[in-house]
Amino acid sequence: MKPNFSLRLRVFNLNCWGIPYLSKHRADRMKRLGDFLNVESFDLALLEEVWSEQDFQYLRQKLLPTYPAAHYFRSWNLSFSGIIGSGLCVFSKHPIQEFTQHVYTLNGYPYMVHHGDWFSGKAVGLLVFHLSGLVLNAYVTHLHAEYNRQKDIYLAHRVAQAWELAHFIHHTSKKADMVLLCGDLNLHPKDLGFRLLKEWTGLHDAYLETQDFKGSEEGCTMVPENCYVNQQELELFPCGIRIDYVLYKAVSGFCISCKTLKTTTGHDPHSGTPLSDHEALMATLCVRHSPPQHNPSPTHGPVERSPLISVLREACTELDLGVAQARWWATFASYVIGLGLLFLAVLSALVAEGGIREIAILLWTLSVGLVLGVGAVYLFHLQEAKGLCRARAELQHVLGRAREAQNLGPEFKPALFLEHQEGYRTEDQ
């Protein structure tokens, strides 16, 4: 690697709001998005909420000359969660060397049909690129939406998703030279989930790092100027909210800086109607050679222990509350099942005695349905509690090791947290 090595990477991110039948002017917006991406010719375009595979295929055809590589993340599992797909896709100028994905295991409730998150398989997609001899791990994701900030019933799920995302990046990027994460995190910059993600992965926020920002006030990605945005949702935030991000980091030996960051401002980049209800992010990243750093900057990443410990503790508390709530619902459901079974027994006795048979049979049918339905709710919340417990166990393990590192002093940090730093080898026995 030459010492004057430098690599420029132009990245585009957009939540496309591509819900078939529901999103307004979808076909027109997809067409304009395709035109715009062709004109701008980014290195990488990472898209969320492309729910229809037809839309992806349309874009693929349209973008083929400029972006020869593309991938659509079909999210799936053998529950009915995730039946709609992940909505994530990517178009790239550079060949995709490898790809894989992780579907989040906690993603809302099936009976909250009107929110619909459970039916979509919210996931994180990973794409590996080799650029000028460097390995770039690019991640694209979309986390569970926040529907009510005052009373966020999905908070524990969203924290668990942020943890799963951070953990997935942590385990799959150990050998990467650069890490890029783009997506709609549905998290404000000061939210617990976002702080957890940043602290555990050491990712930098392009909006905070760049010297050259152009776009909406405070980098917001949902703004009241956008005609597709439900203005009621922004009542508490008159400037808008920042929930879509470009995050990045380089491992020792390289450094990345964000030269420019632009957002759209509620309009088409060529000032027509907007491309989506979210604003697009356009970043120019510059990767340079830097001398190996054995004591990385204390302001970022897992090495700075106090903020990490504090955010891990906070996340554990949130998951504790989530576990308690899931168990409460499971207990409540078990009582309803008990009552339903009692009612069934009474009805069976009534039928046997020759009472009003027709009504009894109808009620019996309804009760069986109720017992089965609530049985499913019971099992669901039991699994939810288990899921939250697992995330908490992982968090507690990391917290324990972070505390040990703190007690042992700075010389033990690398062994605990920096095994992915280049050049680390402790002495053999």
Next chain:
Amino acid sequence: MKPNFSLRLRVFNLNCWGIPYLSKHRADRMKRLGDFLNVESFDLALLEEVWSEQDFQYLRQKLLPTYPAAHYFRSWNLSFSGIIGSGLCVFSKHPIQEFTQHVYTLNGYPYMVHHGDWFSGKAVGLLVFHLSGLVLNAYVTHLHAEYNRQKDIYLAHRVAQAWELAHFIHHTSKKADMVLLCGDLNLHPKDLGFRLLKEWTGLHDAYLETQDFKGSEEGCTMVPENCYVNQQELELFPCGIRIDYVLYKAVSGFCISCKTLKTTTGHDPHSGTPLSDHEALMATLCVRHSPPQHNPSPTHGPVERSPLISVLREACTELDLGVAQARWWATFASYVIGLGLLFLAVLSALVAEGGIREIAILLWTLSVGLVLGVGAVYLFHLQEAKGLCRARAELQHVLGRAREAQNLGPEFKPALFLEHQEGYRTEDQ
């Protein structure tokens, strides 16, 4: 790292057959297993089919002085698949630095209740250890069982699981110095899934590599001498079958050899009744320093392209068949739904005309149940087809790149397949 560096690792693996209420002499076997592990004092004991968390807690207490670190992989997701857990756990002399897991997305059918695999969350667990300055990634797993070798309806799922396992190891072990995989793969040594796993990960089979093997004939891990084994299952294999494995690899800069491998032979290691219906594996691995190899041995791993291409092709064909079958079942279910709806309409007409109401209501109830049940089957097979398609897409991508590598010649191999080899950096532009 000193040039004469060497590390000895004693590893134990056993499928414990710990099904509450169903497995014979469970409590006694767990007690004897604990005693044995305490006496032998392995570095790592990796166990499968510890379905009851109580059993894990019992072993944890018993083994605490010898194995201070332990972890139980609670497998879960928010479908009802995986409600029983993964059954995987580990006991270790060395501190566990990190752990995570991946639950396989395809794992049999919920209506095959008697086989029960769907209800257990078959998974792969990853544990990261730091031993004498080296990073060891230890994986433990248990794949879907093979119930009928002549007509294996789960073959596509098992191939997809083997691929997911290989892919998970590939993506999470890039920075590890040593990789160890133990578990009940439910795959014979020549089975497609096993060849796929070995070719894509480059793992070595301890049984084939060791110079010093003691134990059952041909290294079998289910043998007719074991009183818990259903002899009918071994009708075609009079010596037994080898489906449990210790697999390992080191990255460039190190080499691992298997000094000794032992199996139990249908009895307790101290010649009482056996510890399980499977035989235990006990391996002594030796890690040594070796000069960096830029052209690794052509007999193993993803670098040898022809066997890789051939096994990838074979796996694609198997997944194609699986997709076709899943789609056939989905289509069949959709016809049944149509018929059920027609029947419902006729019954509603009968009730409206004042026919035999009681029977009509009962039949109506049954039909509604049928339509809903078959609707679930329809959605399930639709998702199954999607899942198999995704695994196939990943395989096809790897196949495409393997072919490209073959066409471009050997100098392009590293860029495509060996980015995890130490020392690899192509020239910058």
